[in-house]
Amino acid sequence: xxxxxxxxxxxxxxxxxxxxxxxxxxxxxxxxxxxxxxxxxxxxxxxxxxxxxxxxxxxxxxxxxxxxxxxxxxxxxxxxxxxxxxxxxxxxxxxxxxxxxxxxxxxxxxxxxxxxxxxxxxxxxxxxxxxxxxxxxxxxxxxxxxxxxxxxxxxxxxxxxxxxxxxxxxxxxxxxxxxxxxxxxxxxxxxxxxxxxxxxxxxxxxxxxxxxxxxxxxxxxxxxxxxxxxxxxxxxxxxxxxxxxxxxxxxxxxxxxxxxxxxxxxxxxxxxxxxxxxxxxxxxxxxxxxxxxxxxxxxxxxxxxxxxxxxxxxxxxxxxxxxxxxxxxxxxxxxxxxxxxxxxxxxxxxxxxxxxxxxxxxxxxxxxxxxxxxxxxxxxxxxxxxxxxxxxxxxxxxxxxxxxxxxxxxxxxxxxxxxxxxxxxxxxxxxxxxxxxxxxxxxxxxxxxxxxxxxxxxxxxxxxxxxxxxxxxxxxxxxxxxxxxxxxxxxxxxxxxxxxxxxxxxxxxxxxxxxxxxxxxxxxxxxxxxxxxxxxxxxxxxxxxxxxxxxxxxxxxxxxxxxxxxxxx
Numbered sequence: 001x002x003x004x005x006x007x008x009x010x011x012x013x014x015x016x017x018x019x020x021x022x023x024x025x026x027x028x029x030x031x032x033x034x035x036x037x038x039x040x041x042x043x044x045x046x047x048x049x050x051x052x053x054x055x056x057x058x059x060x061x062x063x064x065x066x067x068x069x070x071x072x073x074x075x076x077x078x079x080x081x082x083x084x085x086x087x088x089x090x091x092x093x094x095x096x097x098x099x100x101x102x103x104x105x106x107x108x109x110x111x112x113x114x115x116x117x118x119x120x121x122x123x124x125x126x127x128x129x130x131x132x133x134x135x136x137x138x139x140x141x142x143x144x145x146x147x148x149x150x151x152x153x154x155x156x157x158x159x160x161x162x163x164x165x166x167x168x169x170x171x172x173x174x175x176x177x178x179x180x181x182x183x184x185x186x187x188x189x190x191x192x193x194x195x196x197x198x199x200x201x202x203x204x205x206x207x208x209x210x211x212x213x214x215x216x217x218x219x220x221x222x223x224x225x226x227x228x229x230x231x232x233x234x235x236x237x238x239x240x241x242x243x244x245x246x247x248x249x250x251x252x253x254x255x256x257x258x259x260x261x262x263x264x265x266x267x268x269x270x271x272x273x274x275x276x277x278x279x280x281x282x283x284x285x286x287x288x289x290x291x292x293x294x295x296x297x298x299x300x301x302x303x304x305x306x307x308x309x310x311x312x313x314x315x316x317x318x319x320x321x322x323x324x325x326x327x328x329x330x331x332x333x334x335x336x337x338x339x340x341x342x343x344x345x346x347x348x349x350x351x352x353x354x355x356x357x358x359x360x361x362x363x364x365x366x367x368x369x370x371x372x373x374x375x376x377x378x379x380x381x382x383x384x385x386x387x388x389x390x391x392x393x394x395x396x397x398x399x400x401x402x403x404x405x406x407x408x409x410x411x412x413x414x415x416x417x418x419x420x421x422x423x424x425x426x427x428x429x430x431x432x433x434x435x436x437x438x439x440x441x442x443x444x445x446x447x448x449x450x451x452x453x454x455x456x457x458x459x460x461x462x463x464x465x466x467x468x469x470x471x472x473x474x475x476x477x478x479x480x481x482x483x484x485x486x487x488x489x490x491x492x493x494x495x496x497x498x499x500x501x502x503x504x505x506x507x508x509x510x511x512x513x514x515x516x517x518x519x520x521x522x523x524x525x526x527x528x529x530x531x532x533x534x535x536x537x538x539x540x541x542x543x544x545x546x547x548x549x550x551x552x553x554x555x556x557x558x559x560x561x562x563x564x565x566x567x568x569x
Contacts, residue, residue, distance in 0.1 A: 005274070005368025006380040006417045007057065007408060009401060010229055010291075011387035012188045013039065014063040014153055016500040016517075019074055020555045026513035031069060032082035035131065038391035039070070040119050041398040043127060043134050049405060050143040057405040057416030060135065060387070061188035063149040064175035065498070067132050068558040071179065076129040083120040089324030090116060104343055105328055111346060112326045136180050145418035147186035148176040148225075151559070154497035155448045157195035157436060160202055160461040162214050163468045166222070167490075167566040168497065171559060173223045178561075185420040186227045187220060190499050191448070192293075192384075193438035194230060196281030203449060207461040215281040220288040226423055227276060227289035229384050231439040235271050235292040235432075274371050274379030276428040289428045291382040291419055293439070296367055300360060301385060308356040309394035310334050313348045316341055317393055327395075353396055357403035365414055378415075380422050448502040456502060459522045463493050466529055471567040474536060481546075482535045485528055486564045488552050492525040495556060524552055 015034055018027045046058065069075050093109035127134040139146045150156060150168035159165050169187070176184040197215035202208045220228060271277065273292040280287045301307050308314075312331050319329045319338050329341035364381050371379045390397030408414045440447040449457065467489060477483055496518060504514035527548065531541050 002372075002413060003378055003415060004365065004372040004413050005378045006415045006422055007364055007368075008059050008380065008382060008417050008419055008422070009057060009405075010059045010061065010147075010188070010382055010384040010419065011042070011390070012061040012063075012149075012384065013387040014061075014066055014149065015069070015388075016498050017065050017069065017152065017495055017556070017558055019069055019072065019557070021517060022513070026510045028075075028078055029082070031075065032079050034388050034392055035070070035075075035079055035123075036083060036086070036116070036119050037395070038388050038398075039131050040123055040127070041391045042387065042401075043131065043138075044122060045398045045402045046135075046138050046143055047126075048402060050138065050141060052406070054405060054409045054416065055141075055143050056418055056421065057408065058144040058401070059147060059186070059418045059420075060144050061147045061149055062132070062135065063153055063188075064172045065152045065494075065558060067175060067179050071130070071132045072557070074557075079123065080120065080129075083116050083123070086116040086324075086326075087113060087120065090326060093321065093324055093326060108328050108344060108346070109326065132179050139180060139182075145185070145420050146176075146180055147188055147419070148172045148184040149188045150190050151175065152494045152498045153190040153500060154494070155190055155193055155445075155499040155502070156216055157193050157438070158203070158445060158449055158457065159464065159497060160208055160457075161464045161468055162219075163471075163567045163569055164464045164493075164497070165214075165216070166219055168494070169219050169223050169225075170566040171494070171562070173225065174563075174566075175559065184225060185423070186229075187225050188384075189216065189228050189230075191438045191440055191503075192229060192231050193440075193445070193448075194228075194234060194434065195436045196433065198281070202461060204454065204458050204461060207458065208465060215279075215286075217279045217281065217288040218284070218286040221286040225288060227291060227419060229382065229419075230290050230292055230434065231437070231443065232273050232292050232295045232298075233443050234434045234437050235273055235277070235290065271432060272371070272375075272379065274368070274381060275377070275430075276380075276423060276426070278428050278431045279434055280431050281433050287431060289423060290434065291380070293384050294367070294381045297360065297364055297381055297383050298385075300363065301383075301389075305334055308360075308400065309389070309397070311352055311356070312336075313345065313352050315344050315395040317395075349396055349399075353399050353403055357400055357407055360400075360404055361407045361411065361414075364408070365411070368414060380417065380426075382419070447506045448499055450506060452505050453502040456505075456518055459518075460496055463496060463522065463525050463529075467493050467567055468569075470529070470532060470536075471564050472569075474532075475565045475568060479535060481541075482532060483564075484553075485532045485535065485549060487562045488549060488556070489525055489528045489532065490562050490564050490567070491556050491559060492521045492528060492552070494559070496521045496525060521556075528552070 015031055018031055021027055023029050090109055090113035094106055097106035097109055138144045149172055151171035154168045156165050173184055194216050200213040201210040273294050276289045276291050278287040279290050312333050314331050315327055316329045316331045319341050321328050328344055330344045332342045408416055437443045501514040501518040504510045531545050534541050
């Protein structure tokens with residue numbers, strides 16, 4: 001058979017820092033749900049593929065802030081408690097449905113009972129309570145590749161200082177090395193958001209002076225990161241970025257400055273989403289490669305109307321049975337209301353997954369074959385998705401991944417690979433420029449910068465400026481108390497910068513929680529800054545100040561070995 005191309009799922013795993021910040025409905029239950037429904041099932045799929053001799057096909061992004069949480073005993077103990085509660089709830093459902101003579105619902109309750117018991121057994125026995133180490137072993141065995149991200153998923157194009165961008169990337173790389181024992185080759189930029197080098201102005205009036213900024217690719221190059229992933233519209237030139245600019249004069253000013261100052265790099269042939277390219281916005285050798293999302297294969301999974309997860313036979317995400325929260329109904333139809341959802345029928349699922357997987361494999365194969373016929377090259381289809389889509393939002397998603405990769409492996413016309421493996425075998429040589437943007441609505445920054453979220457950026461810019469200034473002069477202090485305060489200031493700033501808060505505010509998903517979390521980290525940063533100023537001025541903080549520092553260190557424990565010199569220019 002003719003080898004026509006290569007394929008890799010790229011799965012981005014991320015949740016904001018939630019330990020010690022609530023449980024339900026917003027807080028650690030988010031983490032426990034994702035672990036039960038996505039991370040452990042994904043481990044099971046990868047291990048099954050490895051046992052069958054199938055390597056490659058999955059490039060897995062794990063954000064540093066997620067890794068920091070999953071690696072703690074706080075998570076492991078809480079996750080076991082969570083699974084125990086879900087098992088008890090499922091047992092209660094079995095008893096209740098049996099008593100009422102609802103045999104179909106009773107069978108589904110037994111399905112959930114088996115599911116949660118299986119997750120608990122695998123987590124404790126098979127993976128030794130350590131999800132991160134289990135993924136590390138799979139990477140060590142070349143079953144998957146793991147890539148990094150910015151430390152707390154900060155939205156890099158809008159961070160106000162290059163020092164802040166570098167801190168996010170430097171810490172992301174350092175945290176990866178600590179957890180996985182090797183250097184990261186690739187990075188998932190938060191929200192797939194990119195900004196080239198140009199003379200940048202703060203979008204908040206009075207927040208700071210305009211200055212010449214480094215392109216994101218330059219920061220990646222400095223950290224020896226080979227590649228990142230972008231949405232297809234950035235590769236194509238991205239001039240049509242939607243109507244969202246009209247809603248914000250500040251965003252329009254950013255875009256117009258980009259257009260005026262960043263010339264497009266001419267290439268001899270059209271840019272293809274099936275090849276990696278080197279990106280440079282300055283003409284320097286500080287480049288990083290890009291892989292682009294394939295729009296054809298993306299649509300059949302992401303589309304709410306036409307995507308596989310919307311199949312009426314699959315488990316409905318939204319309708320839950322209380323108490324307990326188990327789901328017993330199927331999608332039924334994309335426009336069917338909650339009251340008319342039909343009962344889930346597991347016996348229908350295997351055939352539906354098989355049909356969807358075969359359709360997906362056929363689409364990938366035909367796309368790569370057409371590209372091979374047209375160019376004579378064996379390209380790559382990069383299929384990036386949020387990992388939590390598979391299992392959490394789409395319960396059957398992990399089974400879909402397994403069926404796709406197994407069918408591709410057996411078909412042998414499409415090779416399963418990882419992005420680093422393809423990079424090594426097909427090093428990119430063509431240098432291009434790409435526009436500023438993201439994979440958010442409209443392709444630009446609107447979801448993260450709008451009238452609802454503008455106030456958060458004012459505080460971020462003020463805190464970043466303070467952090468940069470104080471680190472410049474005092475990062476090497478001999479005062480252990482000041483060092484301690486500076487480290488906690490850094491943690492609070494990093495948590496402030498998480499793009500999740502603006503996303504949750506703009507989408508009205510857990511908006512109150514996001515506003516509360518952002519405000520709390522801002523207030524804590526400012527109080528820590530005040531304590532630091534007291535120490536620098538030769539004063540003595542109050543006893544209550546040191547108790548406050550200790551409370552922050554117990555609450556926000558991520559990046560325990562934080563080196564504040566990462567904020568140095």
